[in-house]
Amino acid sequence: MSTSLKAFNSTKFQVSEFILMGFPGIHSWQHWLSLPLALLYLSALGANILILITIYQDPSLKQPMYLFLGILSVVDMGLATTIMPKILAIFWFDAKVISLPECFAQIYAIHCFVGMESGIFLCMAFDRYVEICYPLRYSSIITNSLIFKATLFMVLRNDLFVISVPVLAAQRNYCSRNEIDHCLCSNLGVTSLACDDRRPNSIDQLILAWLGMGSDLGLIILSYTLILRSTLSTCSSHFILILFFYTVVVVISITHFAETKTTLIPVLLNVMHNIVPPSLNPIVYVLRTRELRKSFQKVFCWGLQKK
Template identity: 40%
Template sequence: MSDSNTTDFTNPSTFILLGIPGLEAAQIWISIPFCIMYVIAVLGNFIILFIVKTELSLHGPMYYFLCMLAVTDLVLCTCTIPKMLSIFWFNSREIDFTACLTQMFFIHSFFAMESGIIVAMAFDRYVAICDPLRHSTTLTNHVVAKISLSMVLRGAMLALPCPLLARQWSYCRTNIIPHTCCEHMAVVNLACADIRISSYYGLTVANLVICLDMFFITVSYTQILRAIFSLPTKDARLKTFGTCGSHLCAILAFYIPGLFSILASRVGHHVALHFHVLFANVCLLVPPMLNPIIFGVRTKQIRDRLLQLFTHKGPNVFL
């Protein structure tokens, strides 16, 4: 298929992913840190899943949500990074139209799911600190399953209109996507039609998910901080706040890049295109890479179990 910018088709059977526009010569070098980060993300999240599955003392709400976060991270980075690396390494730029829309759905649905899981983890921390005596009765396995299912359904339902709307547009000018993946606006901007519905919907959903979820997290942590500062000693306050440390780091790792990416794509018209594309890939890869490191280092039970695996010691008693 020709890589020309002008074609005479009505609708494409395939799209051409350009990679990082303007940095084609440097893509092979850019691929090295991205590949390392992807390997760390995959290994780290699989280790988290293995540890929680094999250690019975970790079978609780906090760790169930952590497993959901690990699965979401694995899907989020795996649906984009391998294709990106194939573009950089093998010049494999073509992607089927249906596969492109499927990738679009997975990117946006699992992004929303991850945000929802982080909110669920904030609720778990709220109950554990503000009402510890009722934690086991409030967050039963049945309740955790219902919360998890609702987060999955929310992400899927919010993301589904994006590929459905993108599918109905006519692409009569070009099939070249100036991106490494089928991000929603990168695709619909190629349509020779009025795409305001897609644009407004994408912007509304992104703002709704980010703003609402950050609001609920803020409310939870406001109550958590009030409970912590009411504790009688400094040591008790530090110890209790320390139980939230890994979750707070995960919040920062997810929302700060996400907010910058949304702002840059919507209002940063003078920002170079290669910066948009690079930063979008960072948003998809950095949280999945950092989350297992954050929770592995800061969570004593996981850290001890990990050390046990690598040092081949006998079973430990987790406190």
């Protein structure tokens, strides 16, 4: 008996799969949320695809601001697709089981896309800063080469920067409960099930948040502070989306550290943080950017007339 128990305890993963329970406290009727979430997901995909088509079709939109917007659209679709198919599968097909590798892969993908979105927000803020504060030097500073290098840097930075998150999560010992009171694999939500010390994961999460997204937010605030007087009217929508994006990250982090029991609010905020920006970004930028709005109308009105 003692020999078998010793062998059991020496196994790295006693748990071979996790069960995503969905939204805590509303399990009995959470399937009703599937329709609005599915519509939100489809609108995010559709709107971002339309923006990409518009930018591709209209030569006048081959400008840095719109290229960054196109990159943001790709990141938005990736972020939404990382979580929504699994969430809808839970609601529609009761597919709550997720293997450990799949769960850790989702943790990695979420952190990558969130970090990339933060980086693109920073690039867009820097683009606005240069155009408004140094208009005569704008074309020589913001070049296609700079856009490519900045995008590549953001991708590599986040791909490498957040790899410690799933690696540390995989090193924990999961030997008892495997039910996650969430509809996605969040880092701290998963590691809260570990039987051993999860403080390294919490510390790593905090350091990454401050070094990565914290530095991005600080530089974004600096950029907008420098151009606040002349650009508040044209950049207010962008700033509001950024404020929502980072505020939810801060709230989620605080609630994870403060709460010992998973509650509905942080879980719901976590899901909304990954699906609301991808849905609203296209609407805000199309409605508030005159050139993009005109090109959008020209491209798709022309397509309808041709049919």
